[in-house]
Amino acid sequence: MSESTAAATAHSFDKILNQTRVGSKSRSSGEVDDPTKKLRRLILVEGIPSSVDPTLRPRIWKILLRVSDLPAETFIEYVARGPCEVREKIRNDTFRTLATDRGFKERVREDMLVRLLDAFVWRNHDKQESQQLGFTYVQGMNVLAAPFLYTMPSELEAFFCFSKFIEESCPLYVQPTLEGVHRGLKLLDRCLKIVDPELFAHLRSKNLSAEIYAFPSVLTLCACTPPLNQVLQLWDFLLAFGVHLNVLCVIAQLLLMRDDVMKSSSPMRLLRTFPDLDAVPVIGIAVTLVRDLPAELSSLLCCSRPVVKIL
Known part of the structure; x- marks a missing residue:
């Protein structure tokens, strides 16, 4: 993104943020939701130009999380x-x-x-x-x-x-049993089997399930994979559309290294440490994947803010 484009995008974000007052008693929920939808779309299409305006990301995250009271x-x-x-x-x-x-x-x-x-x-x-x-x-x-x-x-x-x-x-992700994490890992296997049955079969032939190779990525919503600036960009997307889409973001990372994994007789050596995160292609692949999934699975991933509807 060029400097002028980033500045224009930052201005667009700022304009929407000025329309969005989560804590305002003078605005109805419908009035709040409309600019929030615009905010999500802009996050998806342009990304947050935090280098131009470092205040944008914290302001946007607070709106997406509906945090207005700070006693x-x-x-x-x-x-x-x-x-x-x-x-x-x-x-x-x-x-x-x-x-x-x-x-x-x-x-x-x-x-x-x-x-x-x-x-x-x-x-x-x-x-x-x-x-x-x-x-x-x-x-x-x-x-x-x-x-x-x-x-x-x-x-x-x-x-x-x-x-x-x-x-x-993500309340179930942090229960003592990590119930949400284990559910996410099972969902990852189900999704991978549909979107890339060949890769799924190869991993299973090596006795590799998501529980074995993807546990850290699901547990931390990919925050365990550097660099941090890319993690933050990925989290912009997850906070906007639902953290469970992280399952597809992990699959996207697998697809980006697919050729090497398929050629490897010991793919766990590659999967033990994922390559550095590159948020833009990961998000792009995840958005494409959610369209290819059966409605049953996509509804589990997208919660109440389906990314497909935004597009």
């Missing part, structure tokens, strides 16, 4: 409680979060991750009697928190966006 006193109260009951488990993971990404390490300190995750556990400790699903810290949550701390201007905004994301977008 600082609530977050401060959670932090003031100190270590939660699973602090040791949190610390076992936080030090290695995106450990090879210098830009992330320069912007997000380990104590920020620990604080956010402690506060999240305290938040749900207080809410456990009033909600169907309980939440505590589970492995992988540190990686899911990382993009929010990197993207948001403050820990306060990162905390409330992360909490809304976990509790509403």
Whole structure:
């Protein structure tokens, strides 16, 4: 994208954002949804030009997650409680979060991750009697928190966006049994068998199911695959259209390395570490794949915001 095109796109985003007031009492839900649909379409067609305006992504993520209330006193109260009951488990993971990404390490300190995750556990400790699903810290949550701390201007905004994301977008992914992750992996196998039966058969001939080679990618919504700037671009798409589309994004990565996988007698050597993420072709393939799936499967992936309808 040229500099002039990026600037024009940033202006288009800004215009839509000015129309979208999630927390405004003067706007009906229908009035809010219309500009939000425009926002999703622009994300899909143009991508967010965050290099031109670094404020765009955090503003857009808050709208997509419907986060408007940011009570600082609530977050401060959670932090003031100190270590939660699973602090040791949190610390076992936080030090290695995106450990090879210098830009992330320069912007997000380990104590920020620990604080956010402690506060999240305290938040749900207080809410456990009033909600169907309980939440505590589970492995992988540190990686899911990382993009929010990197993207948001403050820990306060990162905390409330992360909490809304976990509790509403992917609650089953972070249950102690990781039920949502295992469902996603089974769905990945079902989808791959339909969109590329030859590749599916080759992997199965080597006793490779998605549970074996795709677990980290499904668990972290591809945040485990560098570089971070591409992860953020992929998450723009997932937050706009539904995190379960990540299943197709993982398949897209498989298809991009298909020739090498098909030639390999030991494909797990290739699949142990996916190639660096390239968000644009991955999203493009995922959008194409969702059109090729039976309605039953595409409805499971797209939730209430089908990408096909946007197009």
